[in-house]
Amino acid sequence: QVQLQESGPGLVKPSQTLSLTCTVSGGSISSGSYYWSWIRQPAGKGLEWIGRIYTSGSTNYNPSLKSRVTISVDTSKNQFSLKLSSVTAADTAVYYCAREAITMVRGVIAAYYFDYWGQGTLVTVSS
Amino acid sequence: QSVLTQPPSVSAAPGQKVTISCSGSSSNIGNNYVSWYQQLPGTAPKLLIYDNNKRPSGIPDRFSGSKSGTSATLGITGLQTGDEADYYCGTWDSSLSENVFGTGTKVTVL
Numbered sequence: 001q002v003q004l005q006e007s008g009p010g011l012v013k014p015s016q017t018l019s020l021t022c023t024v025s026g027g028s029i030s031s032g033s034y035y036w037s038w039i040r041q042p043a044g045k046g047l048e049w050i051g052r053i054y055t056s057g058s059t060n061y062n063p064s065l066k067s068r069v070t071i072s073v074d075t076s077k078n079q080f081s082l083k084l085s086s087v088t089a090a091d092t093a094v095y096y097c098a099r100e101a102i103t104m105v106r107g108v109i110a111a112y113y114f115d116y117w118g119q120g121t122l123v124t125v126s127s
Numbered sequence: 128q129s130v131l132t133q134p135p136s137v138s139a140a141p142g143q144k145v146t147i148s149c150s151g152s153s154s155n156i157g158n159n160y161v162s163w164y165q166q167l168p169g170t171a172p173k174l175l176i177y178d179n180n181k182r183p184s185g186i187p188d189r190f191s192g193s194k195s196g197t198s199a200t201l202g203i204t205g206l207q208t209g210d211e212a213d214y215y216c217g218t219w220d221s222s223l224s225e226n227v228f229g230t231g232t233k234v235t236v237l
Contacts, residue, residue, distance in 0.1 A: 049226035111160030117171040
């Protein structure tokens with residue numbers, strides 16, 4: 001059973017960089033055709049996809065956050081990480097890491113879906 | 128601003144059925160498979176349906192999914208108090224090049 005666990009500071013000052021790590025257990029982060037994603041949810045609001053990384057190091061980011069986001073992977077530690085720069089109060093949210101599976105149809109990716117999630121960690125941006 | 132629209136809330140009595148709609152466009156639902164997630168209060172989302180209508184192991188067949196054109200629907204039959212949660216649809220948007228989620232629907236068991 002794959003498990004994911006987020007870790008990192010719960011409080012970040014405005015204009016600084018938010019840094020979180022997701023540790024994967026119960027399976028190798030390098031095995032299978034999976035992406036590894038970050039998703040966030042402000043209090044009382046919906047889900048927002050931040051971006052993903054493949055174990056090759058290839059990344060995709062939400063265009064609205066792309067200029068501030070960096071996702072990296074450390075396969076030796078079975079971890080992947082999120083850095084979000086120049087944070088403001090609008091970045092206050094619960095941050096989830098998740099495994100993203102894909103469905104191939106006739107050689108084309110027809111679906112991406114999140115089959116395992118971490119429990120989430122609240123990050124508050126405040127001075 | 129989500130590109131996938133869901134009703135804010137639905138409700139029904141125990142044992143009854145509810146359906147939740149998810150409306151999108153040709154760049155998302157129209158050309159990609161849909162997934163559904165259940166988020167119980169204070170917990171992380173959980174995958175309920177993937178590839179429009181498939182259930183992961185352990186998800187009861189009271190939960191079902193379907194897709195037609197640019198809309199998808201989640202159905203819950205035999206409603207239980209434990210089904211009270213927020214439900215989100217999700218898919219890839221080929222024009223935006225990002226994963227998108229629905230606005231979310233709160234299910235209340237009367």
